[in-house]
Amino acid sequence: MKLIGGFGSPFVRRVAVSLNFLGFDWEQEAISAFDNPEPVKKHNPLVRVPTVVLDDGEALVESYAILDALDDMVDDAKQLIPAGGVPRRRVMQLSAVSTGTMDKAVWAYYEGRFHPAEKVHEPWVEHNDGQVMGGLGYLDACAKKAGDNWLAGTDRISQADISATVAITFANRVRPKLEVMEKFPHLAAFAARCEAMDEFSSAAP
Ligand SMILES: N[C@@H](CCC(=O)N[C@@H](CS)C(=O)NCC(=O)O)C(=O)O
Structure with missing residues (x-):
């Protein structure tokens, strides 16, 4: 399968790191939806990245929907989002706060x-910046x-850990004046x- 988008996008990056943990064979088309919209437009009506193109040509859009679909393609033992109950709720909550943080850092940066x-x-x-x-x-x-332990209390890495890591790394890069690494030492x-793991470092921003 092909992942369209560069790792400068936190949404692309969380999909890339997840693909690595899930063990997929994938390639990247590192293009910007702003600078080179046509190849994205072919697969995504919103002309945004990440966009994933499966081997049969089917396209997946929006990182949360892409990650949901990818989890659905692997064995339960590999899934990054637990199937149900409190573990699922915890992972979804932390992932939602992480993607909201990414959104807000993007908006502040885009301004x-x-x-x-x-x-x-x-x-x-x-x-x-206040919401970041x-x-x-x-x-x-x-x-x-x-x-x-892992952030959502799971016994192995989950989407919460991936997205939280990608969120602070991204905020640190695009909003340096916020000094997030100093202000949030535990995270x-x-x-x-996490960033020292191959699954992250091979998809470095
Ligand atoms: N909610 C979307 C956000 C994706 C997004 O904002 N992508 C940006 C790059 S960071 C993009 O493609 N922007 C192009 C545009 O909106 O015109 C997701 O999770 O996939």
Whole structure:
């Protein structure tokens, strides 16, 4: 299968890392939906990445839907999102906070990237940055509580761990002035352990 999008996108990256943990044979087409929209448009009406194209040509869009479909293609023992009950709820909650944090970091970053300087609305940037800090603060408290364990209390890595790690790494890269690694030391230490794993480092931003 093919993953369209570059690892600079946290949404693409969480799919890439998940593909690695799930053991899929996959290749990347590292294109930007902004700079090179046509190849994305062929498969995704929203012209966004990540977009996954399966070997038979079927296209999957939206990272949460892609990850749900990928989990459905592997044995239960490999799945990154537990099938039900409290474990599933915990993993979904932490993944939702992580993707919300990614969204907000993207919005704060895009304000400067896509507007001329005189049109950047600083209160809007601060609003989004505040939500990034809120999301990471929540995840940091979870990391503190988890200690040496996985964030959602699972007995192996889950989507919560992947998405939380990708979220803080991304926020650190695009919002350096927020100093997230210093302010959220428990999550930073957890993410450093995850980023050292091959499944993450082979999909480095
Ligand atoms: N909710 C989407 C977010 C995807 C997203 O925002 N992708 C960005 C790159 S980080 C993109 O393709 N932007 C192009 C555009 O929106 O025009 C997901 O989880 O897949």
